[in-house]
Every structure is written in structure tokens, then in C-alpha cells.
Amino acid sequence: MTRIPFDEMKATIRSAFxxxxxxxxxxxxxAQIHTESTRDGVASHGLNRVERFVEYLHTGLxxxxxxxxxxxxxxxxxxxxxxxxxxxxxAMFAINRATEIAEKNGIGLVSLKNTTHWMRGGxxxxxxxxxxxxxxxxxxxxxxxxxxxxxxEGIGNNPFVMAVPRKEGHIVLDMAMSQYSYGKLWGTRDKGxxxxxxxxxxxxxxxTDDPGPIAETRRILPMGYWKGSGFAVLLDIISALLAxxxxxxxxxxxxxxxxxxxxxxFIAINPLNIxxxxxxxxxxxxxxxxxxxxxxxxxxxEVLFPGENSERTRNENMKLGIPVDDKVWAKVKELA
Amino acid sequence: MTRIPFDEMKATIRSAFxxxxxxxxxxxxxAQIHTESTRDGVASHGLNRVERFVEYLHTGLxxxxxxxxxxxxxxxxxxxxxxxxxxxxxAMFAINRATEIAEKNGIGLVSLKNTTHWMRGGxxxxxxxxxxxxxxxxxxxxxxxxxxxxxxEGIGNNPFVMAVPRKEGHIVLDMAMSQYSYGKLWGTRDKGxxxxxxxxxxxxxxxTDDPGPIAETRRILPMGYWKGSGFAVLLDIISALLAxxxxxxxxxxxxxxxxxxxxxxFIAINPLNIxxxxxxxxxxxxxxxxxxxxxxxxxxxEVLFPGENSERTRNENMKLGIPVDDKVWAKVKELA
Numbered sequence: 170m171t172r173i174p175f176d177e178m179k180a181t182i183r184s185a186f187x188x189x190x191x192x193x194x195x196x197x198x199x200a201q202i203h204t205e206s207t208r209d210g211v212a213s214h215g216l217n218r219v220e221r222f223v224e225y226l227h228t229g230l231x232x233x234x235x236x237x238x239x240x241x242x243x244x245x246x247x248x249x250x251x252x253x254x255x256x257x258x259x260a261m262f263a264i265n266r267a268t269e270i271a272e273k274n275g276i277g278l279v280s281l282k283n284t285t286h287w288m289r290g291g292x293x294x295x296x297x298x299x300x301x302x303x304x305x306x307x308x309x310x311x312x313x314x315x316x317x318x319x320x321x322e323g324i325g326n327n328p329f330v331m332a333v334p335r336k337e338g339h340i341v342l343d344m345a346m347s348q349y350s351y352g353k354l355w356g357t358r359d360k361g362x363x364x365x366x367x368x369x370x371x372x373x374x375x376x377t378d379d380p381g382p383i384a385e386t387r388r389i390l391p392m393g394y395w396k397g398s399g400f401a402v403l404l405d406i407i408s409a410l411l412a413x414x415x416x417x418x419x420x421x422x423x424x425x426x427x428x429x430x431x432x433x434x435f436i437a438i439n440p441l442n443i444x445x446x447x448x449x450x451x452x453x454x455x456x457x458x459x460x461x462x463x464x465x466x467x468x469x470x471e472v473l474f475p476g477e478n479s480e481r482t483r484n485e486n487m488k489l490g491i492p493v494d495d496k497v498w499a500k501v502k503e504l505a
Numbered sequence: 506m507t508r509i510p511f512d513e514m515k516a517t518i519r520s521a522f523x524x525x526x527x528x529x530x531x532x533x534x535x536a537q538i539h540t541e542s543t544r545d546g547v548a549s550h551g552l553n554r555v556e557r558f559v560e561y562l563h564t565g566l567x568x569x570x571x572x573x574x575x576x577x578x579x580x581x582x583x584x585x586x587x588x589x590x591x592x593x594x595x596a597m598f599a600i601n602r603a604t605e606i607a608e609k610n611g612i613g614l615v616s617l618k619n620t621t622h623w624m625r626g627g628x629x630x631x632x633x634x635x636x637x638x639x640x641x642x643x644x645x646x647x648x649x650x651x652x653x654x655x656x657x658e659g660i661g662n663n664p665f666v667m668a669v670p671r672k673e674g675h676i677v678l679d680m681a682m683s684q685y686s687y688g689k690l691w692g693t694r695d696k697g698x699x700x701x702x703x704x705x706x707x708x709x710x711x712x713t714d715d716p717g718p719i720a721e722t723r724r725i726l727p728m729g730y731w732k733g734s735g736f737a738v739l740l741d742i743i744s745a746l747l748a749x750x751x752x753x754x755x756x757x758x759x760x761x762x763x764x765x766x767x768x769x770x771f772i773a774i775n776p777l778n779i780x781x782x783x784x785x786x787x788x789x790x791x792x793x794x795x796x797x798x799x800x801x802x803x804x805x806x807e808v809l810f811p812g813e814n815s816e817r818t819r820n821e822n823m824k825l826g827i828p829v830d831d832k833v834w835a836k837v838k839e840l841a
Contacts, residue, residue, distance in 0.1 A: 243611025243778055245581035275579025276614050278774075303743055312795070318808040319799030331739040333746065340742065342735045366712075366730055374802065376702075393728025394702055399678045399811035402792065403667040406676065407639055409788045410669065410776040416788050418795040438614075440746040442579055452745045452752050456738065459648070459754040463655030466710065472654040475735035 171498065172490030179204040182219055184505035189226040191233050195258060202257045206289040208491045210482035213352040214289040216493055219501045221427070222255075222286075230426040231255055231285050237262055240282075240413065245274035248412055251284030253429070260287040260306075260433055261296065267437035268302045275442060279435045282414025286428035291343030291479070294332030297437055298339035304332040305436040309405040310428050312421040314347050314389050317398035320370070322387060325417040326350075327404040332476075334440070335453045341476035346401035348390045354380040408432035507834065508826030515540040518555055520841035525562040527569050531594060538593045542625040544827045546818035549688040550625035552829055555837045557763070558591075558622075566762040567591055567621050573598050576618075576749065581610035584748055587620030589765070596623040596642075596769055597632065603773035604638050611778060615771045618750025622764035627679030627815070630668030633773055634675035640668040641772040645741040646764050648757040650683050650725050653734035656706070658723060661753040662686075663740040668812075670776070671789045677812035682737035684726045690716040744768035 183200035187193055199222075207215030225231040235254035239247060247270060251259040263279040270277025287293065287308055297304025310325035326345040333340045349368040357364055358380040367376040369383030369390045376390070383389060391397030409416045412432035415423065423430045440449050456474075463472045486492070519536035523529055535558075543551030561567040571590035575583060583606060587595040599615040606613025623629065623644055633640025646661035662681040669676045685704040693700055694716040703712040705719030705726045712726070719725060727733030745752045748768035751759065759766045776785055792810075799808045822828070 246611030248779060274610060275582030276612060278612050316796045316799055316808050318802055318806055320802045321800040323796050323799040333742050342739045344732045348729060392732045393684060396680045396728045402811055403678045406669050406789060406792050410780060410785060413780050416792045418791045443584060444746060444749050449746060453742060455754045456742050456752045460652045460659050463652055463659040464657040466654055466656045470654055472652050475738055
């Protein structure tokens with residue numbers, strides 16, 4: 170494992186995007202986000218997605234010259250057509266616009282239809298929090314997971330994000346509706362290891378923590394069994410109705426690459442329009458204190474709040490360099 | 506098991522509430538909701554909560570004469586003080602108000618602080634859907650579950666609701682952040698049965714499907730392990746910041762009964778302000794069709810959409826009468 174400094178990684182990714190036809194200012198922003206995700210420990214949606222994104226630019230699955238256009242303004246809710254522009258740029262526009270709407274209306278909701286993969290969903294939570302806003306965002310996806318009670322794929326894994334700004338470190342949840350990603354299954358399998366908890370069904374139809382058979386049956390487990398399955402369905406159809414866009418069923422038929430033609434929802438609220446900073450600090454820090462004062466399940470264990478681990482990984486990687494898969498890094502350098 | 510007709514159950518509960526000092530028009534609405542929840546298969550938050558609610562009326566933990574007062578209006582977001590009034594009445598007011606705000610602003614958010622137990626969260630999703638609105642609601646609670654990595658309680662189970670109106674049957678998700686409720690643990694234990702999937706940690710610190718030890722250790726499992734734990738934390742603090750109210754940590758210290766002094770959030774959006782009815786019908790029915798056409802995991806199995814089972818139970822119980830626990834029913838009749 171090699172560690173690459175942030176600036177070097179960003180410059181390399183940027184160059185790959187420019188070479189694939191992306192205007193420099195857009196390539197700069199996208200490279201920044203891919204590098205930040207990798208720095209925070211989410212290489213699967215950062216460095217490891219560069220090759221596929223470049224391919225999408227070449228094949229036209231992502232339209233590098235497009236940008237979002239307003240379809241409908243209802244006051245505190247605006248609907249945009251993403252026009253298959255780069256998912257990162259569309260989503261950054263949308264969360265920023267949601268914060269602007271929130272300043273005038275208390276809450277702002279921006280929905281995007283016909284957009285493309287936003288990479289790491291947490292990005293837009295962190296962005297909202299950095300600006301001082303509570304952010305709630307989600308996306309639908311193509312069909313990748315069996316609904317509860319089924320053994321064939323029928324629902325998306327529809328990542329869902331909630332973020333709260335906090336001076337000492339934002340509190341950010343970023344979760345897909347599957348218990349594990351395929352990346353986690355493949356990586357664990359390739360190391361010859363078991364998952365920490367069962368992650369899907371094997372060939373015998375039973376729950377297993379062995380990632381190999383799950384990757385073969387494709388019967389990945391919704392988080393919380395029937396709960397994650399139901400949540401995925403609601404996130405999907407609400408995104409389609411708020412954006413006037415494609416459901417998971419339709420995205421699957423469209424077959425325009427990973428998340429091509431999906432919807433994304435961005436909600437922003439400024440807690441300082443409701444509370445004093447003192448109230449906010451007290452509420453957040455009391456909650457963190459209660460979590461931290463829990464008795465750890467393991468001796469010398471530690472209880473983390475959502476987002477804490479990302480922040481630690483970030484700090485470590487900014488000091489030591491960002492760890493990369495050497496093959497992936499070689500490929501990206503080739504594209505640059 | 507006895508089956509009681511809807512009208513008889515409602516009249517009995519209504520009488521119990523009036524006897525406990527509730528004005529008749531309020532008792533009528535609350536009895537209706539408790540009966541509907543029981544009819545839909547959620548007796549735990551319907552008939553089985555009548556005794557405790559009557560006790561709260563007597564001890565003053567719920568203020569039967571209070572009603573919500575406006576604290577702040579930001580346009581599309583309104584903050585109310587629930588003034589410890591009956592949770593059902595506060596929540597019904599709030600979801601209705603959210604739909605009114607949504608008509609003018611595209612989206613409406615009403616937050617309630619200092620409110621009391623709303624009983625079955627799904628009630629407010631169904632109400633929104635009946636009016637033609639998408640509803641998103643959640644509540645925080647006192648501490649009832651260990652955070653992920655902890656073995657002592659530190660977070661709420663914070664039920665979360667999403668509802669979408671559909672002519673042929675609304676699509677409604679109603680889930681707490683714990684994999685199972687204590688009611689489910691106790692009931693399964695008392696029948697000498699095992700849970701369908703592991704539901705918490707036993708005395709040896711290992712995951713178990715045996716409900717008895719879990720009820721003793723109180724180490725119930727967040728749905729999806731770390732995911733449900735993180736989601737619970739975010740639902741809690743966002744509810745507190747949107748309502749200017751108590752966090753789970755504070756509700757626990759207050760000790761004003763189950764959910765006494767909690768916050769609830771109600772979001773409403775009218776999908777017909779964004780789409781035609783034809784678009785909505787197509788999106789919903791295509792999604793349901795995709796789920797229904799999945800290969801069932803079990804032979805002759807069936808894949809249900811969220812809310813479908815409630816609707817079936819409802820139809821059956823309206824025909825045959827609502828099944829009750831005989832001891833619980835005798836107690837409620839005593840109170841009436």
C-alpha cells in the first residue's frame with residue numbers, strides 16, 4: 170500500500186478528467202471531491218471510481234457540457250432537470266441552492282431528475298454542515314438488491330445522508346440500504362476473510378457471513394432485514410415523485426450506467442434560524458457526551474458518533490498521505 | 506383470543522378517556538386512533554396503551570387541557586410548543602398544519618417540542634396519505650438502546666415514518682431504530698419461541714435470537730447494527746434542533762413518562778403540485794409491479810410492499826372484529 174499526498178492525487182485525477190474532455194474548472198471541482206472521498210476513507214467512491222467516470226465521459230453516459238435547468242419552483246421546493254451532467258456538479262449545485270432557499274423559507278428542498286452518480290453521498294452532507302446547515306439528502310439507484318422476501322433483485326440501495334453542523338466536528342450519517350456494499354463483499358472475499366456480521370444469503374438460501382457465496386447469489390441483505398428493504402422502496406418512490414423522474418424500475422430499464430438517470434433530493438435547514446448557538450452547542454454536546462459515556466461493549470472499546478471515524482481518517486491521511494490500491498493508482502496515472 | 510367490533514372497542518376506549526377527565530371531543534379522536542392502530546395490527550400502541558395513557562392523564566404527565574402554541578414561523582417551517590398535551594392530538598394538528606403550509610410553499614415542515622407519546626407513528630403517515638400528501642415524520646424518545654459499540658443504553662429508538670398516497674393502497678413505512686420492540690421480545694419469550702433473526706446481545710455478549718436474555722441485558726440491537734444506531738442519533742439531534750426541544754439525553758433526565766417532553770417532526774408535500782396523476786400512478790404501479798414480480802425467497806412466498814400487510818390486517822379485522830388480549834380488554838372495560 171502506497172500513500173499519496175492530497176495535492177498529488179488531486180492533480181492526477183484532475184488531469185485524467187481534463188484529458189477525457191472535461192473543462193478545467195469542472196475537472197478541478199470533481200477531482201477535489203474524488204480526492205476528498207478517498208482521503209476520508211471512501212476510495213470506493215473516490216479514486217476507485219475515476220476510471221469508470223472517465224469511461225462514462227468518453228461514451229457520453231455523462232454529458233460534461235450540461236448543467237441543471239429549473240423545471241418548477243413552488244417556493245421552498247424547486248425541481249431541476251440534471252440533464253445527465255456530472256453527478257458531483259449537479260449535486261453540489263443542488264445542495265447549495267437548497268441552503269439559499271432555506272434562508273428565505275426556513276427549509277429548502279431541491280430535487281434533481283435525470284442526474285448521474287453523485288459518488289460519495291456524504292459529500293453533500295459535509296458541504297451543508299460546512300455552510301452551517303442541517304442537510305438531508307438521498308438518491309435512488311438502479312435495482313441492485315432483492316426486496317425482503319424475494320431472491321431476485323428488485324430495489325435500489327438508495328444511499329441516505331443526514332448531517333448536522335457542529336463546531337468540534339460535524340455529525341454525519343451516510344448509509345446505503347444494503348448492509349454491505351459489493352465493494353466490501355469483494356474486498357473481504359479477496360482477503361479470504363468473513364464479514365463481521367451476516368451480509369446476505371448463500372446458495373443454500375441461508376444467511377451467511379461468507380462474502381463469496383453472497384457475491385455469487387447477489388442476494389445481499391437489506392440493513393435491518395425488512396426495514397432497510399421498505400426504506401429503500403420509500404426513498405425511491407418519494408425521489409421520483411419529488412423530481413418527476415425515474416424510479417429504480419425505470420433506471421434499471423434505461424441502462425445508462427451506474428445511477429444514470431437517477432433522482433436526488435437535497436433538504437437544507439439553518440438551525441441558527443430556530444435556536445441560539447448556545448442551545449445548539451448544548452444539545453449536540455450533551456448527546457455526544459451521553460454516547461461517549463456509555464459502557465463500551467469491548468474492554469477498552471470506544472463508542473463513536475456518526476462521522477467521527479471519517480474525521481479521524483481524514484486527519485491521519487492529511488498527515489501521512491492517502492492510502493491507495495497500487496493497481497488503481499497506476500491506472501489513474503495512466504489516464505492522466 | 507376474542508374479537509371485538511371496531512365500534513364497540515372505540516366506544517369503550519372513549520369512555521375510559523372521558524372518565525379520566527378528557528373532554529368528549531378529544532376523547533373521541535384519541536379513541537378512534539387507538540382503535541385504528543389496534544385494528545391495523547399494532548395493539549402495542551393502541552388498546553394495550555390505553556391503561557398507561559389513562560394513568561398519565563391522572564398523574565398529569567399528559568395535560569388534557571393543553572394544545573400546541575406557535576413559537577416561530579419561518580415560512581415553510583413552523584415550530585410549535587406541544588405543551589405536554591395528548592400526543593395524538595398534537596401530532597394530528599401538526600401533520601395537518603404541515604399539509605396547509607405545503608400548499609403555499611411546495612413543502613411544509615412542522616416541528617413540535619414538549620409533546621407526548623404519539624402512539625403509533627404510522628398514524629400520521631396514513632393521515633397525510635389520505636389527504637393526498639407525501640408524509641415524512643419522526644419522533645425522538647428517551648434512551649432505550651445501546652449505541653453501536655456500547656453495552657449500556659444511550660440512544661432512543663426514534664420511530665421514523667414515510668408515506669406515499671396511492672389510490673389502490675397507500676405505501677407506508679413505519680419503523681423504529683431497534684430491530685425489535687420490547688413488546689416483541691417479551692411476547693416471543695412468553696410463548697417460548699425464538700426471534701426470526703438475532704435481536705440483541707445475551708449475557709455472553711454475543712448476538713442471539715433468544716428474546717429472554719436480550720430482555721435481561723437490555724442490549725437490544727439497532728436495525729442494521731451501526732446504521733440504525735447512527736440513524737437514531739441523527740433523528741434525535743435534528744428533531745431537537747428543528748423544534749428547539751429536548752434531546753434523548755434530556756428526555757431521559759426529565760423522566761416524564763414514555764416520550765414525555767419529546768420532539769416530533771412532520772413534513773408534507775403534495776405530489777400533484779409536481780406531477781400529473783398519470784405520472785404518479787405510473788411511477789408507483791411500476792415500482793409495485795417490479796417488487797411483486799420478484800422471485801420469492803420461499804416457495805409460494807409473496808413479496809409485500811410497505812404498508813400492504815397493515816391494509817390486509819385492517820380489512821380482515823373490520824370484517825371479523827379486532828383481536829384483543831383478553832386481560833388487556835378486561836382492564837380497559839374496567840376503566841370505561
